[in-house]
Structures are given as structure tokens and as C-alpha cells.
Amino acid sequence: MHAVPPVPLGRHREAEQRAHVAELPDGRQADRMSNIHPVDLRRWCYVPGMHVRAARTLERLLEFYTAPAAPLAGDPAERAAALFREVAATVPAYAEFLAEHGASTGTPFGELPLVTKESYLRRYPLASRCRHGRLEDSDTIAVSSGSSGRPTVWPRSVVDELAVARRFEDALVHSFGGHERRTLVVVCFALGSWVGGMYTAAACRHLAAKGYPVTVATPGNSVEEILRVVAELSPGYEQTVLAGYPPFVKNVVDEGARRGVDWAAYGIRMLLAGEVFSEEWRELMGRRAGMSQPDHDSVSLYGTADAGVLGNETPLSVRVRRFLAAEPAAARELFGDSRLPTLVQYDPMIRYFEAVDGTLLFTGDGGVPLIRYHIADEGGLLSRDELVAFCRRHGFDPGDGDDRPFVYVFGRSLFTVSYFGANIYPENVAAALDHPGLADDITGKFVMQVRTDADEERRFCVAVERAPDRPAAEAAELADAIRTTLVRLNSEFANYVPAAYQTPVVEVRDPGDPEYFPVGVKHRYSR
Known part of the structure; x- marks a missing residue:
């Protein structure tokens, strides 16, 4: 990966002068900071008179911008437990919630009460669910789609975007090869207060700032604007990523084809979220958009308004899912269901999953931190080793991939x-x-x-x-x-x-x- 350390603040012009031009393997050139030790960079986060929030934000940005595109190291269970203790001490609503359920910081993590929309989010005022009861410490507000009821408001900060940006980075680098190819990301999600479009744009801008050759365009869910952007900008890039809701992306591709758009000439890739799609759909869109590598050309994101993107498809997960789509008996044996779920890998250091009675819980930080949040999605967890071993026992070798665990998600039974x-x-x-x-x-x-x-x-x-x-x-x-x-x-x-x-x-x-x-x-x- 050719990640570029962060550009220093304007007051440090002498550091900028020490930058030099480095040749990248593909012949392009990029500014690289050469003579500054990471410790020196970290010191820039603390300037006399700086607001503590600004300093903490800069430190977290620095951690992201200098980190490789890899899972975080550490003990996921201990990290989740540490977050629990910190949230119990700083979030008024959660402290009250624990007391009402007879729990405390001494309660074993696996015995903590489950947080749900009804028991927590709709019972306590929004500000009290934030650290120190301070809603004003959030930079922006996102809104859920309200598909299961009335919409829910989610405070966000720049720091919260970084966990999501890691999942986009994994897709961009390991599926699309975006660290080596000039990439145009076209955001086809609705923009505004709805979470998908704004989060996608913000995450991909972080990747551009980190040094990837990425440009983000935000036409939103307007087919006319998307096609105009593609026609005008895509010829200048090696690949174009259409990021959106699967049925809408299909509408864009089909309408473009009706107008004579040569999708194959633009190196189309797809970044998809919002619903489960079939492997037949992946094949269909591959043919229509000129995509020839199913395990690398499209990535499904498992995301929610509650916590952004929780996991993402990888080449390994796509290969496994395609095998299971062709072997429904094996899929039923593995998942215990006739449906083929979304199958993604996740970083347990960022989003700590648990499975209880066939449904999913997760623990994760954010503007409203969530501890053992019962998201109500039906699904389960699998380790990389047990999933690969299952495939091999059934005569298919999917390769090894990375060590991250898998989460499979059917969605919510209210849609049956x-x-x-x-x-x-x-x-x-x-x-x-x-x-x-x-x-x-x-x-x-x-x-x-x-x-x-x-x-x-x-x-x-x-x-x-x-x-x-x-x-x-x-x-x-x-x-x-x-x-x-x-x-x-x-x-x-x-x-x-x-x-x-x-x-x-x-x-x-x-x-x-x-x-x-x-x-x-x-x-x-x-x-």
C-alpha cells in the first residue's frame, strides 16, 4: 500500500519543505514525507491553546492516515470490555440503564443487559445517550431509514467516520486494487440526512486524503446526474466504482445501456449496501456492466444507520458464497436456512459481534456508543478456519484469505x-x-x-x-x-x-x- 503520511498544519512550513518526491511502482509520483519520525507527527496533535476536542480528533486521524489497510491488533473481547467500562462511566443514559437492570461495571460482559431501540434508544433523551450528555460534541446528525418504524437520529463525528473508512479501504484495496489504479467513486446513494450517501462520501474522501488515487463524485440518486458524471469523468480514470443500493445501481446500468453507454470501457466496479442480493444478480450485473471477476468486481457492505458499515465482502467471502449458491443443500447445512445470506468479514476490534438465539448483537463506539446492541438482524458468526474447512469437506477449496471472522446476515423476519x-x-x-x-x-x-x-x-x-x-x-x-x-x-x-x-x-x-x-x-x- 502506498499510504501517504498526513500533510502538516500550515504553521509547520519547515516540515513541508522537507518533503520530497518518491517514485511509485507504477511510474506515478507522490509527495512523501521523508525526514519526520511518526513521534514528531504525533506531537503536532498538541499545540498550546488548541481545544482538547481538536487535539483528540487530530490524533485519531493520524492513527488512521498512518495505518496499513489491515485489521487492528489486540484482544477483541478486552477491547469491548474496556469500551463498556468507559461508556458506563461517561454516558448518563447507559449508567441509568445499567442501574435499572441491576448491572454494574463489575458485571461480566456476557451477562450485561441487551440494548435495543425500545429499551434504550426510545427511552432516554438523545443528549443523555452521548458522552457527558453533550450532543453538541457531535459534528453532524444522520437519520435511519425508518424501515421498521419511525426514523432514529444518530449523532456522528469525524472520528466516527474512520471505523467506516476502514471497511471502504479494505474493499478498495483488496477487492478493487484501488491503491494501484486511478479510481472514480460515484456516490449513487441518496444524499442529505440519510446515512448511506454522506457516510460513503466522507469515508472515500478520507481514503483520498490518506494517499490513494481516489476521487469522489456525489450525484446522489439521480440517474441523469450519475450518467452525466460518468460520461464526463470516467474516461480519465482506470476504474469507476458505482456505490449504491443494488436495485438502483441496476437501474443506472440498465438506463445507461439503453443510451449506448459502454460500461466495460470504464472498468466498472460496484460497492453495494442496503439489501441481500443473489449470486444470479451478481452474474447478471457482471454481464451488463462488463465485469469479469465476480470475486473482485463487486462488494456488498453490511451496514446500518446505527453504526455505519459493520463488515464487507472480501474475495474469499464471495468465492464461498458463490459455491454455496450452487449447492443449496450445503448452504442449508451451514446456515440452517433456505435463504442465502449476505456473508462478510469484519474486524472484531472495531465492531465486536455476538450471536444470541439466531440474532446478532454488536458493541461499537460512536456518537452514541452501543454496548451489546441487539440489532435484530437474523444471522450468525463463523471463524475463517471453520468456514474454509466446511467448504473443503464439501469438495471446494476457496483459498485462505485473511484471518478475520465472518458474520452472515439474513435480514429481519418482518420482511417475510x-x-x-x-x-x-x-x-x-x-x-x-x-x-x-x-x-x-x-x-x-x-x-x-x-x-x-x-x-x-x-x-x-x-x-x-x-x-x-x-x-x-x-x-x-x-x-x-x-x-x-x-x-x-x-x-x-x-x-x-x-x-x-x-x-x-x-x-x-x-x-x-x-x-x-x-x-x-x-x-x-x-x-
Whole structure:
């Protein structure tokens, strides 16, 4: 990695004069600080009269800008316990929360009460959930999407962005080779108070400041602006990263193709977050965007408004997931479910995960620090060694990769529908609609629901969005593909639902249909 130490403050002009030009392996040149020891750099964080907050921020920035793109060293459990003790001493709401549950700093970490939105976030005032009760110590405010209820406010600081920037750095370096290639990152998430777009832009700007050849463009979720930015800027870069919500990125690529955009010429990569997608979808987007290395060309981020990005796909995790997608019996054995989850690696020194009763907890620092926060995502944890060994026992060698553990995430059960006692998940239906024979005529968005007809017969129904400028897909063909895929992937569906009721009622709707596919809002796959 060619990380560049931080540029000194303006008052240290003599240090700037000691910078020299160094040749990088690919022939480019970059300013490198040559004669300054890291200890000297650290001293710059403390200047007489400087506000303590500024000094602490500079120190944390220095740690990030001078660190390699690698997991942090140390004992994750001890780091989480140390954060707990510090939060108990400095965050008024958490101290009160502990007392109400009969817990204290002497309580073993694994016995601490779980923090939830209902028991903690919605019970205590926002300021009291911050250190020393000081909301004003946060630089900005982010807002969750509110997909499970009313939106939640999350205070943030520049320092909080660094944990997220590490996950973007891992994707940029180890998946995209962005330390060696001029890279344009196009932020296709919505901007404003919603967390995804602003966090992505901030994290990638940190990477640019660290010395990577990265430029960030922020057109937001406007297809017209994205295509304009790509046409104008992408020819000057070796690769272009489209960062966004998977269905929206697909819309961008499809609309660009309709307008004659040669995506393959721009070295497209995809940085995706917000929902689980199938490996068929990854294949489909690879073909349409000219991406030829599935384990390196797209990265899914597991992120939440609660704590930013928690983990990211790696080449190793993608290879494993692709193997499991082709072997549903092995996937069910490993995950205990017919769904194929998002599978990512994470740094336990930054986000400390636990699995309890099939759901995930994490502990992590932030503007509102969270200790054993029950995020309510269904999933589990696996070590690198046990996952690789599992694959090898089933005849596939995925390689070794790095030592970081894995977290797998199904999402939240509130997005399922129940039919004859069988849980049907959006991931099951998506796997059917992403096949090449069907995908050209639809956008990939759908809404599933169970309706009762006049005779009180229950029917599984799926509304599917037609692709712009394409004829309506045959509803019968879509229904048959969904039934076939559900029977193959979902053992509950295959065994619980009578054969006469397994074929869904499919309705093809126009793009942007206001009832099922309204424009400009986060899509929901079930109702």
C-alpha cells in the first residue's frame, strides 16, 4: 500500500519543505514525507491553546492516515470490555440503564443487559445517550431509514467516520486494487440526512486524503446526474466504482445501456449496501456492466444507520458464497436456512459481534456508543478456519484469505410472508427473477403478499415491475420460475404448501407504479 503520511498544519512550513518526491511502482509520483519520525507527527496533535476536542480528533486521524489497510491488533473481547467500562462511566443514559437492570461495571460482559431501540434508544433523551450528555460534541446528525418504524437520529463525528473508512479501504484495496489504479467513486446513494450517501462520501474522501488515487463524485440518486458524471469523468480514470443500493445501481446500468453507454470501457466496479442480493444478480450485473471477476468486481457492505458499515465482502467471502449458491443443500447445512445470506468479514476490534438465539448483537463506539446492541438482524458468526474447512469437506477449496471472522446476515423476519405455515423470503423470489431469460424485461423489483379471495382461499401473489421500454414479461413464465425456485431453495415451501397452491399469482406493473413501486422511496419487498 502506498499510504501517504498526513500533510502538516500550515504553521509547520519547515516540515513541508522537507518533503520530497518518491517514485511509485507504477511510474506515478507522490509527495512523501521523508525526514519526520511518526513521534514528531504525533506531537503536532498538541499545540498550546488548541481545544482538547481538536487535539483528540487530530490524533485519531493520524492513527488512521498512518495505518496499513489491515485489521487492528489486540484482544477483541478486552477491547469491548474496556469500551463498556468507559461508556458506563461517561454516558448518563447507559449508567441509568445499567442501574435499572441491576448491572454494574463489575458485571461480566456476557451477562450485561441487551440494548435495543425500545429499551434504550426510545427511552432516554438523545443528549443523555452521548458522552457527558453533550450532543453538541457531535459534528453532524444522520437519520435511519425508518424501515421498521419511525426514523432514529444518530449523532456522528469525524472520528466516527474512520471505523467506516476502514471497511471502504479494505474493499478498495483488496477487492478493487484501488491503491494501484486511478479510481472514480460515484456516490449513487441518496444524499442529505440519510446515512448511506454522506457516510460513503466522507469515508472515500478520507481514503483520498490518506494517499490513494481516489476521487469522489456525489450525484446522489439521480440517474441523469450519475450518467452525466460518468460520461464526463470516467474516461480519465482506470476504474469507476458505482456505490449504491443494488436495485438502483441496476437501474443506472440498465438506463445507461439503453443510451449506448459502454460500461466495460470504464472498468466498472460496484460497492453495494442496503439489501441481500443473489449470486444470479451478481452474474447478471457482471454481464451488463462488463465485469469479469465476480470475486473482485463487486462488494456488498453490511451496514446500518446505527453504526455505519459493520463488515464487507472480501474475495474469499464471495468465492464461498458463490459455491454455496450452487449447492443449496450445503448452504442449508451451514446456515440452517433456505435463504442465502449476505456473508462478510469484519474486524472484531472495531465492531465486536455476538450471536444470541439466531440474532446478532454488536458493541461499537460512536456518537452514541452501543454496548451489546441487539440489532435484530437474523444471522450468525463463523471463524475463517471453520468456514474454509466446511467448504473443503464439501469438495471446494476457496483459498485462505485473511484471518478475520465472518458474520452472515439474513435480514429481519418482518420482511417475510407466511403461506401455509411456510416463511417465504424476498431472497427466494429474487433468485428466480435474476435469471438471464427473465431479467431483461423486468427491473428486479417486486412486492410479495398473501391475499384472500372471495372464497377465503389464500394465494401467494407477486407484483413485478416491468423494465422501461420493454414489453410486459409473461406473467405465467415468471410465476413458473418463482415456483420452481421456491421448491428448490425453500424446503418449508416445498413441504408445507400443497402443489395446487405453489404457483403464485403474478401481476406485471409499469415502472414507477405508485401503488407498488413509487419513485424516490426505499423499496419494500413484502406487505
